Amino acid sequence: MLLMKNQRLIALSSRLAEKANKFIIAELKKYELSDIAPSHGDILSLLFDGNAYEMGEIAKKIHRTKPTVTVLVEKLEKSGYVQRIKSDVDARFTMVSLTEKGFELQPMFEAISQDLNALAYAGLREEEALLLEILLEKAIVNFEKKE
DSSP states (O other): OOOOSOOOHHHHHHHHHHHHHHHHHHHHHHTTOTTOOGGGHHHHHHHTTSOOEEHHHHHHHHTOOHHHHHHHHHHHHHTTSEEEEEOSSOTTSEEEEEOHHHHTTHHHHHHHHHHHHHHHHTTOOHHHHHHHHHHHHHHHHHHHHHO
């Protein structure tokens, strides 16, 4: 085990996530999207490809639990952004896809994402940004090994 003087990875990661969420919330407000939360972003981004996904598949792809995805999808469905349909192949599975209203969010989400990344990576050289991503991925994998 590596012992270091400064062990702030988790604290700094949490602060970064908090700052990013505040930024996203402020940007969503500018677009008058009060019915969308930062936690919906992963689902919407996945669905912007135009495909329908099964709830368990969404959970796996966005690294969330199936119950969490169910709650997020229910809220998006109530707001008219997604629709749930029973699978043609197996009625036990529910598929989720974007509605027309959901697809209308794509340009706004792309703009918010671009601004978010520009802010997060500001002042970093390309090699620094790449190294930061590699190191954070390594830390995530360490936790995934314990699960």
